[in-house]
Amino acid sequence: MKFAFLIHPITSDTQSLFQIDDGGQFRKLWKQASVLEISDYLQSWFAATSNPNRGPGQVRVIDEFTDLYSVNGTVTEGRLYEIPMTATEIKDDPNTAIAHIQRAIEMAQEWGAKIVGLGSMTGVVGGQGAYVAERTSLAVTTGNSLTVYAALENLREACRQLEMDPSQETVAVIGVPGSIASAVARMLAPSVRELILVARQDNLRGRKLAESLDAELLTDIPAAAARAQIIISATSTGACINQADLRRGAVVLDVGVPADVRGRSLERNDVLVISAGLTGVPATMSRDSHVLGFYFGVIPGCLGETINLALEERCENYSLGRDLEPARIREIGQIARRNGFDFSHILSFGQPVADATWANVMKVHAQRRFRASRGPAGHHANGTNGTVHPRATAASERIQSLLRQDRTRLPEIDELATRAETRFARYINPVLAGLGREAGIGATFVRGEGCYLWDEKGRKYLDFVAGFGSVNLGHNHPRVVAAVQEALTRQAPGFIPSGINPYTAALAEKLVSLTPEGLEMVFYCNSGTEAVEAALKLARLASGRPGFLSCDGSYHGKTFGSLSVTSNISYQKPFSPLLPGCESVPYGNAAALREALATRRYGAFIVEPVQGEGGMHLPPADYLQAAERLCRESKTLFIVDEVQTGFGRTGSLFASTAANVRPDLMCLAKSLGGGMMPIGAMLCRGELWREAYGSINTFALHTSTFGGGSLACVAGLAAVNTLVEEDLARNASERGKQLLEGLLQIQADVPEYIREVRGQGLMMGVELTPLTPIVAKHLKRADLMGLLQYLGNSLDDITRNLPAIFQMQMLLKYHGIYAQMTRSHPLVLRVQPPLTITEQQADAFLAAFRKTCTAGQRVENMFDAIISHAIAGDHSKPGRGEAVACNGASSVIP
Ligand code: PMP
Numbered sequence: 001m002k003f004a005f006l007i008h009p010i011t012s013d014t015q016s017l018f019q020i021d022d023g024g025q026f027r028k029l030w031k032q033a034s035v036l037e038i039s040d041y042l043q044s045w046f047a048a049t050s051n052p053n054r055g056p057g058q059v060r061v062i063d064e065f066t067d068l069y070s071v072n073g074t075v076t077e078g079r080l081y082e083i084p085m086t087a088t089e090i091k092d093d094p095n096t097a098i099a100h101i102q103r104a105i106e107m108a109q110e111w112g113a114k115i116v117g118l119g120s121m122t123g124v125v126g127g128q129g130a131y132v133a134e135r136t137s138l139a140v141t142t143g144n145s146l147t148v149y150a151a152l153e154n155l156r157e158a159c160r161q162l163e164m165d166p167s168q169e170t171v172a173v174i175g176v177p178g179s180i181a182s183a184v185a186r187m188l189a190p191s192v193r194e195l196i197l198v199a200r201q202d203n204l205r206g207r208k209l210a211e212s213l214d215a216e217l218l219t220d221i222p223a224a225a226a227r228a229q230i231i232i233s234a235t236s237t238g239a240c241i242n243q244a245d246l247r248r249g250a251v252v253l254d255v256g257v258p259a260d261v262r263g264r265s266l267e268r269n270d271v272l273v274i275s276a277g278l279t280g281v282p283a284t285m286s287r288d289s290h291v292l293g294f295y296f297g298v299i300p301g302c303l304g305e306t307i308n309l310a311l312e313e314r315c316e317n318y319s320l321g322r323d324l325e326p327a328r329i330r331e332i333g334q335i336a337r338r339n340g341f342d343f344s345h346i347l348s349f350g351q352p353v354a355d356a357t358w359a360n361v362m363k364v365h366a367q368r369r370f371r372a373s374r375g376p377a378g379h380h381a382n383g384t385n386g387t388v389h390p391r392a393t394a395a396s397e398r399i400q401s402l403l404r405q406d407r408t409r410l411p412e413i414d415e416l417a418t419r420a421e422t423r424f425a426r427y428i429n430p431v432l433a434g435l436g437r438e439a440g441i442g443a444t445f446v447r448g449e450g451c452y453l454w455d456e457k458g459r460k461y462l463d464f465v466a467g468f469g470s471v472n473l474g475h476n477h478p479r480v481v482a483a484v485q486e487a488l489t490r491q492a493p494g495f496i497p498s499g500i501n502p503y504t505a506a507l508a509e510k511l512v513s514l515t516p517e518g519l520e521m522v523f524y525c526n527s528g529t530e531a532v533e534a535a536l537k538l539a540r541l542a543s544g545r546p547g548f549l550s551c552d553g554s555y556h557g558k559t560f561g562s563l564s565v566t567s568n569i570s571y572q573k574p575f576s577p578l579l580p581g582c583e584s585v586p587y588g589n590a591a592a593l594r595e596a597l598a599t600r601r602y603g604a605f606i607v608e609p610v611q612g613e614g615g616m617h618l619p620p621a622d623y624l625q626a627a628e629r630l631c632r633e634s635k636t637l638f639i640v641d642e643v644q645t646g647f648g649r650t651g652s653l654f655a656s657t658a659a660n661v662r663p664d665l666m667c668l669a670k671s672l673g674g675g676m677m678p679i680g681a682m683l684c685r686g687e688l689w690r691e692a693y694g695s696i697n698t699f700a701l702h703t704s705t706f707g708g709g710s711l712a713c714v715a716g717l718a719a720v721n722t723l724v725e726e727d728l729a730r731n732a733s734e735r736g737k738q739l740l741e742g743l744l745q746i747q748a749d750v751p752e753y754i755r756e757v758r759g760q761g762l763m764m765g766v767e768l769t770p771l772t773p774i775v776a777k778h779l780k781r782a783d784l785m786g787l788l789q790y791l792g793n794s795l796d797d798i799t800r801n802l803p804a805i806f807q808m809q810m811l812l813k814y815h816g817i818y819a820q821m822t823r824s825h826p827l828v829l830r831v832q833p834p835l836t837i838t839e840q841q842a843d844a845f846l847a848a849f850r851k852t853c854t855a856g857q858r859v860e861n862m863f864d865a866i867i868s869h870a871i872a873g874d875h876s877k878p879g880r881g882e883a884v885a886c887n888g889a890s891s892v893i894p
Contacts, residue, residue: 003078003310004108004138005303006101007062007119009086057084059104068307069284071340076310079111087121087258091236094125098132101125105136114315115139117306120257124236128179129320141309141318143302147277148183148324149333150301151232151255153343154276158251161346161358161419162272162365164229166192168372172228174198174221174241177205180234180255180277183324188232189213198224200237225250232276233260246271249364253277257300265349269360275347279304282340298345308336355426396491413446417456420444440809443818448475451834451841453818461818462841464811466834468820469612469644469763472671472728473719474834480674483718484711492710497703504708507716511681514653514720516662520686524707526678528643528669529557534682535665536561536579536604537702539637541692543603547581549596549636550606554584555613555824556641556667565606568614568824587611588619590626597634604637604665605630609655612644615825616758616765624659631664637688639665643680644763647671648723648835651733651761664688674719675834679712728835729761735842736761739831742846746853753803753857755827764831765822766849768803768856775864776800801826803860807852815848 063080081104083090083097090097105116116138118129123142126132133140159166171192175181176199186209189195195215199206202219210217218224225231225245231252233241238258246252246268253276254261261273278298309318312335318328346353402409410416421444425433436442443461447454451474453461466472473480492503508522523534540546550556550565557563563572564579572578581601585592597605607627611617624640631638640663645655649671652658656666665688669680693699706712723729740757743766747754756767770776776799804821807829811817822828833841 001076001115001310001313001315002111002113003076003115003117003306004081004104004111004113005078005117005119005306006081006083006104006122008083008090008121059083059100059107061107068311069282070311070338071282071284072338074311074339076307078307078310079108079113081108083122087236087238090121090125097122098126101132102135105132105138109136109138113138115141115306115309117302118142119300119302121236123302127320128322129317133317133320139309139315139317140320141302141305142179143300143305143319144180144183145319145324145329145332146279146305146308146336147255147301148180148187148329149336150279150304150343151180151184151234151253151276152187153333154274154278154346155230155232155251155253157344157346158253158272158274162251162362163369164251164365166230168193169229170194170196170227171230171232172196172198172218172224174224174231174233174260175235175256176209176217177203177322178234178236179319179322179324181232182209182322183326183329184232184234184255185209185213185215187326187329189215192230196224196228200235221245234277235260243267243271243273249361249368259349263349265351266353266357269357270364272346272353272357272361273348275350277301278345278347279336280342280345282342284340298347304336304341305332308332308339308341311339355430358426396489414456417444417446420456439805440813441805443812445818450474450476451837459816461812461816462833462845463818464833464845465818465820465830466762466832467675468670468823468830469649469832470670470673471675472647472649472732472835473675473722474836475675477674477719477722477836479722480676480715480718483714484676487711487714492714494711495706495709497705501708501710501713503710503713503717507708507713507720510717510720511668511683514724515666515683516654516656518662518664518685519666519683521684521689523682523684523702524713525669525680525682525704526706526712527557527680528641528667529559529562530704531643531667531669531680531682532556532562532565532606532639532641533559534702535606535639535641535667535684536565538682538684538688538692539604539639539665541698541701542688543635543637545601545603545636547583547602548579548604548606549593549602550582550584551587551608551611552584553587553611553614553617553824554606554608554641555611556606556608556643571824587614587617588623590620590623590630593627594630597630597636600634600636602636604639606639606641608641609645609659610650610760610763612763613823613825615767615822615828616763616830618758618760624656624661628661628663637664639663639667641667643667643669647719648729648732649761649763649832651736652729653723655760671719671723672716673712674715674722677712677715679709679716723835731837732761732835735833735835735837735839736764738839738842739764739846742842743831743849746846746850749850750853750857753853753860759831762832762835762837765825765828766831767825767828768807770800770827771802771860772864775860776802803827803856804829806856806859807849810852810855811848815852817845817848 060082061079062082065078068076068078083100083104085097085100101118101122108116118132118140123129123144128144129140129142169192171188171194173181173185173188173195176185176197185195185197195213197206197210197215197217198221199217199219202217206217221240222242222245225241226247229247229250231250232255233252234255238256238260239262241252241261243261243263248270250271252261252271252273254273255277266273277300279301280298305319318332421433433442444456445453446456451463453463453475455461463471493501504524511522512520525531525534536548548565550567552567554565554567556566558566558571561579563575564582566572567584583596585596605627609624628638640656640661642654642656646668647653650658656663665682665684667682672681673679693701736759740759743757747757753769754766755769759765804827808819808821811819820830822830
């Protein structure tokens with residue numbers, strides 16, 4: 001069924017709905033794809049509408065929408081008719097406007113439209129469409145019902161994000177007795193604390209409405225704004241609300257056309273002004289329609305209503321007159337939802353709300369909630385005067401009773417998951433989130449069990465990252481969960497700095513018993529980098545030498561000390577100067593080490609048994625032993641960083657034990673927490689500890705409040721016991737062999753694509769071949785993955801590394817495997833599953849990886865072939881199915 005939709009030119013009083021740049025030029029009124037097509041027209045439109053002396057215009061068709069598919073497959077088409085009068089002109093001369101409207105309807109009827117939607121001011125004159133409807137055989141709608149529905153849904157969404165409860169708030173509805181404002185007021189009245197209606201004058205209709213809703217009627221907008229925390233405004237006059245009059249934290253839903261809130265943009269960062277009454281169009285439409293889909297994929301509710309009625313073939317009048325029926329409002333809302341329209345977009349002055357504004361408004365609301373919970377003058381809202389600290393038994397009873405309640409005490413996971421990406425991008429790392437989204441490698445995981453992760457849609461993924469080695473036991477290992485739960489039930493003390501904690505002490509003994517001979521003392525912290533910091537500080541005191549020696553390509557963490565020995569220029573340079581006296585030697589080169597240590601400048605040499613983040617590099621077999629010997633000879637302390645190699649990862653409990661070396665200091669973290677708790681530890685020889693900290697003046701020189709917290713140590717004890725008792729190191733060794741063999745076979749099949757496969761146990765990496773410079777250059781130009789905006793100067797690096805991104809994307813998307821690259825060497829794909837991985841799971845990975853590598857190789861060959869043909873200016877390009885030789889390999893262009 002065809003539809004027509006009537007609009008009028010947008011003048012400066014409505015332009016805030018759309019994005020206009022500083023020069024007043026039109027930038028992106030419509031979806032990007034159609035900008036060129038209609039920009040000329042829009043330019044002249046603007047010129048015409050801003051000329052006050054222009055003569056009487058004609059109704060005209062300004063665009064045509066074809067193939068508007070709903071998500072259910074129903075389809076409609078429509079035309080957009082322009083009335084040659086601005087909003088103000090329509091209001092001032094409604095008779096002429098109605099004549100134009102009738103003319104437009106005649107044109108629509110001739111074209112074959114069955115329903116006509118009256119947009120903006122065309123729906124206000126003539127008794128909200130009633131007059132027009134009486135004079136035509138077409139079905140007529142003002143679209144106001146969906147506008148009301150959308151405004152209420154926009155409010156619901158804003159409240160959800162700000163954790164606002166309308167039943168606790170004063171709400172003002174501006175614009176009664178207009179049809180939209182009256183309907184909004186009626187539908188909101190039962191669920192708000194206090195309702196204020198604002199009319200232009202004190203009239204009978206307004207008073208009656210206020211009385212029936214038990215609301216107050218005002219005629220003064222600043223007075224209403226001073227009291228209301230939520231304002232919904234739908235006047236036809238426009239520009240009636242001053243931003244300066246709003247309360248802190250106010251949320252304004254501006255449904256007015258022209259806009260009711262004055263200004264071209266949000267001028268305050270403690271209020272939210274929402275361009276309300278808009279609806280998001282389904283992806284099935286925005287992609288193919290040629291004008292439909294305003295910027296950000298949002299259209300006015302009135303257009304949405306017309307489209308939805310046409311999609312449903314409902315050739316009937318809708319939303320006419322002053323009194324909109326709540327049942328019909330809900331009905332059209334449900335129809336729109338079924339067809340794939342959505343109402344979660346929050347725009348302000350036609351733009352997404354700036355992240356900083358969100359953050360600030362959220363803060364204002366958090367403060368309001370906090371004040372409300374305190375009640376008056378420091379008294380707790382529960383009336384206990386803030387004096388009673390519940391006794392332990394009372395507390396545990398309360399926990400038990402909370403646990404017995406059906407209602408979950410955490411926010412629902414669905415709720416958390418839907419907002420997660422936005423929150424992550426807004427508050428944590430917009431670049432990472434953007435990269436993940438654009439490159440198809442981002443995922444929100446809501447659950448983990450064993451070797452699997454689940455995303456918010458319930459899709460299951462094999463985890464081949466294992467938290468960079470922190471999840472050796474798999475996610476939520478039952479023994480770790482049980483131990484932590486038991487500790488909670490026992491009410492183990494949280495943190496007791498300077499007190500003696502039995503769990504902390506027990507884990508220390510356990511760690512000392514399992515680590516190489518000589519390590520006797522334990523310092524607790526919360527991460528790998530802190531364990532390294534602790535080792536460096538202690539080594540400096542115990543050795544009396546300030547410098548440190550590390551290896552090229554090492555990774556020991558990113559705090560200042562650890563960063564000073566993390567020999568990676570791109571991480572170090574932005575923060576220089578770092579610790580003085582830190583130097584590095586090539587990894588695995590004993591001769592270079594001998595030479596450097598002979599200078600006796602270094603207090604310690606720090607080394608990883610396998611360089612994880614550097615790209616999963618193994619040193620020669622006797623390197624660690626040589627390093628130990630050279631350190632002893634030069635009286636340099638020998639620090640082994642087993643943060644990632646520790647706890648079974650390389651096929652033995654510690655790589656140092658397997659290499660038969662005895663470090664002076666050892667750094668642990670990651671899987672010490674059983675995949676659940678953050679905990680790190682630095683172990684050292686007794687005499688070194690005594691040298692550095694063994695006196696009344698020195699014993700507290702290096703401390704950490706959280707270090708050795710009960711729950712972390714309980715998880716640590718359970719994790720270590722499980723690793724030993726279940727002999728997970730052996731499984732790591734066996735599965736490691738299986739994976740290594742399988743990967744080498746894959747490499748043999750795509751030798752151009754995989755440069756090297758290497759690793760030990762389940763600490764393995766696949767180094768991919770970088771793109772050839774010519775392919776990289778062309779890909780960069782095409783920016784196929786939309787990465788340009790996130791990468792800036794690093795585009796060259798990332799383009800070279802695209803094969804790894806491509807693998808991560810394909811594994812995630814098509815094979816349900818979560819993979820990542822190593823931090824300092826992004827062409828190396830980590831093969832690092834939990835140590836509990838089964839033979840079948842390892843085979844599943846190999847089968848998937850074989851496919852993704854073959855696909856990767858094929859795509860690159862294709863690019864190579866196409867580009868070389870283009871460069872050679874060869875017009876006899878290979879046809880489908882023809883074999884072409886490229887990169888030394890033969891492939892087929894599909
Ligand atoms: N040392 C090594 C060997 C590591 O692999 C890492 C982390 N990947 C660290 C130290 C730093 O650990 P964290 O990220 O917990 O600070």
